[in-house]
Amino acid sequence: xxxxxxxxxxxxxxKKISIKNDSRIYEWETLFMIISESGTLETVQTSMxxxxxxxxxxxxxxxxxxMVLAYIKEDLFITGSD
Numbered sequence: 001x002x003x004x005x006x007x008x009x010x011x012x013x014x015k016k017i018s019i020k021n022d023s024r025i026y027e028w029e030t031l032f033m034i035i036s037e038s039g040t041l042e043t044v045q046t047s048m049x050x051x052x053x054x055x056x057x058x059x060x061x062x063x064x065x066x067m068v069l070a071y072i073k074e075d076l077f078i079t080g081s082d
Contacts, residue, residue, distance in 0.1 A: 004048045006070040008063040012036040017059055023052050025072065032057075032069055050074040 016033040019025055025046070032044035053071040057063060 002074040002076065003053060004046065004050070004072045004074050005068050006031055006044060006046050006072065008034065008065055008067040008069055009044065010034060010036045010042050011064055012042065012062070014057050014059050014061045014063060014069075015041070017055065017057070019052050019055070019070070021052055021055055025049060025052060034063060044069065046072065048072055048074050 012034040014032060015035050017031070018029070018033075019031050025031065026049045027047055028045050030043050030045055034042040034044060036042050051073045053073045055070050056068045057070075063069070
């Protein structure tokens with residue numbers, strides 16, 4: 001079993017979380033929306049698919065670059081982007 005992490009790309013505030021604990025995610029699906037300190041809306045996606053093991057943030061939380069947003073239990077299936 002492999003676990004992946006989803007990290008924050010910037011300083012900012014979590015505007016929207018599009019996933020839930022134990023939900024299934026797919027490659028390049030939008031997981032989080034972050035309003036950066038400069039006011040731009042950052043979209044957080046990942047290149048893995050699998051099941052959300054845990055969410056580490058909530059909407060409204062302040063994040064910094066490299067902060068863990070979620071842990072994903074990865075599928076080991078070969079997909080079209082591999």
